[in-house]
Amino acid sequence: MKAFLRHFSFEFVNGVRNKNLLLLTYLLPVGFYLMMGFVMVEINPLFLEHMIPAMVIFGMLSAALLGIPDPLVTSRENGVFRSYKINGVPSLTILLMPALSTIIHLVIVTAIITFSAPVLFDAPSPVNWGWYGLIFLAASVAVVGLSILIGVISKTSRMTVLWSQLVYLPSMMLGGLMIPYSLLPESVQRLARILPATLAMNAFNGLAMGGVSDFSAWGSVATLVSGGVLAFILALFLFSWDSRNTTRRAHPLLGLAALLPYLLQVFFN
Amino acid sequence: MDQSLIEVDNFTKRYQDFIAVDKVSFSVHEGEIFGLLGPNGAGKTSTLECLEGLRQPDTGSIRVAGIIPASEFHKLRNVIGVQLQSSSLPDSITPLEAIKLFSAYHQVEPRFEILDRLGLDVKKSAQYYELSTGQKRKLALILAIMHQPRVLFLDEPTAGLDVSTRSVLHQMIKELQRGGTTIILATHDMAEAEQLSDRVAILLNGKLVKIGSPLEITATGAGLTKISVRTRFSSLPDAMNSFPAVSHILHQDEYQVYFSTDIGPTVSALIEYLDRSDDTLVDLRIERPSLEDRFLEITNLGERQ
Numbered sequence: 001m002k003a004f005l006r007h008f009s010f011e012f013v014n015g016v017r018n019k020n021l022l023l024l025t026y027l028l029p030v031g032f033y034l035m036m037g038f039v040m041v042e043i044n045p046l047f048l049e050h051m052i053p054a055m056v057i058f059g060m061l062s063a064a065l066l067g068i069p070d071p072l073v074t075s076r077e078n079g080v081f082r083s084y085k086i087n088g089v090p091s092l093t094i095l096l097m098p099a100l101s102t103i104i105h106l107v108i109v110t111a112i113i114t115f116s117a118p119v120l121f122d123a124p125s126p127v128n129w130g131w132y133g134l135i136f137l138a139a140s141v142a143v144v145g146l147s148i149l150i151g152v153i154s155k156t157s158r159m160t161v162l163w164s165q166l167v168y169l170p171s172m173m174l175g176g177l178m179i180p181y182s183l184l185p186e187s188v189q190r191l192a193r194i195l196p197a198t199l200a201m202n203a204f205n206g207l208a209m210g211g212v213s214d215f216s217a218w219g220s221v222a223t224l225v226s227g228g229v230l231a232f233i234l235a236l237f238l239f240s241w242d243s244r245n246t247t248r249r250a251h252p253l254l255g256l257a258a259l260l261p262y263l264l265q266v267f268f269n
Numbered sequence: 270m271d272q273s274l275i276e277v278d279n280f281t282k283r284y285q286d287f288i289a290v291d292k293v294s295f296s297v298h299e300g301e302i303f304g305l306l307g308p309n310g311a312g313k314t315s316t317l318e319c320l321e322g323l324r325q326p327d328t329g330s331i332r333v334a335g336i337i338p339a340s341e342f343h344k345l346r347n348v349i350g351v352q353l354q355s356s357s358l359p360d361s362i363t364p365l366e367a368i369k370l371f372s373a374y375h376q377v378e379p380r381f382e383i384l385d386r387l388g389l390d391v392k393k394s395a396q397y398y399e400l401s402t403g404q405k406r407k408l409a410l411i412l413a414i415m416h417q418p419r420v421l422f423l424d425e426p427t428a429g430l431d432v433s434t435r436s437v438l439h440q441m442i443k444e445l446q447r448g449g450t451t452i453i454l455a456t457h458d459m460a461e462a463e464q465l466s467d468r469v470a471i472l473l474n475g476k477l478v479k480i481g482s483p484l485e486i487t488a489t490g491a492g493l494t495k496i497s498v499r500t501r502f503s504s505l506p507d508a509m510n511s512f513p514a515v516s517h518i519l520h521q522d523e524y525q526v527y528f529s530t531d532i533g534p535t536v537s538a539l540i541e542y543l544d545r546s547d548d549t550l551v552d553l554r555i556e557r558p559s560l561e562d563r564f565l566e567i568t569n570l571g572e573r574q
Contacts, residue, residue: 002373003370003373003374003376006369006370006373007370007374010359010366010370013361014359014361014362017361017396018361071359075359078357079353079355079356079357080356080357080358080359082323082355082356083356083357083358083412085323085342086323086346086351086353087346087374087375087412088343088346088374088375089374242323
């Protein structure tokens with residue numbers, strides 16, 4: 001436990017000390033939130049209605065999808081994991097540390113956005129704080145789990161960019177952050193439904209913000225949690241200490257199985 | 270020093286069709302410094318990594334302190350300390366944090382005094398990416414020894430270190446040995462291996478071609494002993510048959526240099542000659558073939574075959 005806590009405290013500090021992580025975890029989400037608050041609300045006053053959840057989800061996408069995978073790949077390729085292995089750091093801990101520290105950083109960013117938006121921009125606050133917290137956790141687990149999996153299965157840093165952008169860009173455009181889900185064409189809605197961002201926005205709107213969900217909000221929360229947990233389990237199964245010396249338990253494409261909960265909920269939710 | 274702590278029996282490691290290590294067997298005694306030598310690609314790192322539990326042998330058996338490294342790594346990690354040739358730490362970690370972190374995983378109290386010993390105390394709060402190559406190697410060594418392991422694996426421990434730090438490191442290695450640590454030293458530095466090792470094994474193309482103490486290995490070669498002699502009147506003969514067992518002669522500065530295949534008869538004949546002549550001995554130096562000479566002889570022979 002002492003080792004775990006010490007490792008966690010280092011990982012947490014690393015998120016602030018490392019300039020790239022600082023940029024992706026704090027500066028980009030908070031900077032973008034302020035810009036959207038001052039500019040977007042002038043252009044589209046309706047944006048204010050879902051500003052808080054949209055900016056919280058944007059923070060998750062930036063911190064996790066852009067911040068987690070690349071350090072995992074470079075650590076594996078540079079021999080950091082080899083150092084960890086010979087000193088007895090378990091693979092579970094190696095994957096849990098960036099996941100937990102990112103979620104804690106996200107709690108801070110979320111608090112900044114949630115408490116400043118009503119004051120700065122007159123954005124509506126959540127009406128159900130319990131659900132707000134639970135949906136935040138579910139969405140964080142989903143996005144962080146997916147990000148860890150991308151870091152584990154990618155061979156190179158370039159591949160992490162490709163895989164991350166495959167989730168990040170559609171989430172930004174179709175996830176309900178900029179354009180409400182209900183305004184998307186039906187064919188695009190089907191595609192948007194498999195994105196964690198869409199499910200999180202739907203759950204926030206239906207259960208926490210006092211709005212109306214476009215499809216089952218409970219189902220969205222369940223999908224986010226199961227998708228995140230499945231992605232983490234797959235990451236642990238496919239984890240490799242060293243790409244030169246150790247072989248994976250299965251082909252990295254098995255990681256695509258993490259999409260199953262998202263695909264299934266399109267039919268059942 | 271007669272109890273085997275490491276036992277390697279008929280060990281083979283393959284990478285697809287390439288055989289990196291081929292049926293190698295050796296044992297390392299408790300408290301011994303065991304040098305693992307060989308040119309690049311000889312199989313040293315593969316052997317070390319299988320001993321450390323980082324790779325799995327294809328055939329044969331390996332035991333380190335009675336533990337099978339590949340399948341019982343959880344038991345092995347507190348028994349061994351490893352300074353890897355290619356390893357790293359997170360860019361933003363400081364030496365202090367690294368010591369605290371890995372001490373916690375080894376369940377020992379952090380030993381910060383080693384930082385001072387290796388001259389790394391001034392950089393104890395610097396981030397890893399700010400350290401020089403030598404400082405990174407020092408930190409890797411500190412992390413390898415801080416939990417006082419029974420077996421210490423050092424892969425090129427002094428590469429990139431300055432002369433004074435090398436000397437401190439050599440002292441530390443000897444101290445660790447006196448404290449009972451068994452040390453496996455893989456190095457390209459023959460002088461270092463000769464100075465520190467009780468026994469060395471020479472690997473060539475994945476095979477173990479020589480094992481023994483540095484003295485035994487140098488003595489078994491066809492290496493010539495260099496006898497440099499300086500006399501007051503420089504009267505020494507320069508004909509090949511002047512003294513027994515001389516294979517060739519050189520004149521270097523004020524010295525007559527004889528290369529002998531059998532040092533005893535050559536030196537006796539030299540002294541007798543000087544007794545009989547009116548000349549007086551000023552300086553006599555005898556240099557036996559070094560481990561490096563013998564290593565080059567073995568590896569050149571291996572490559573020719």
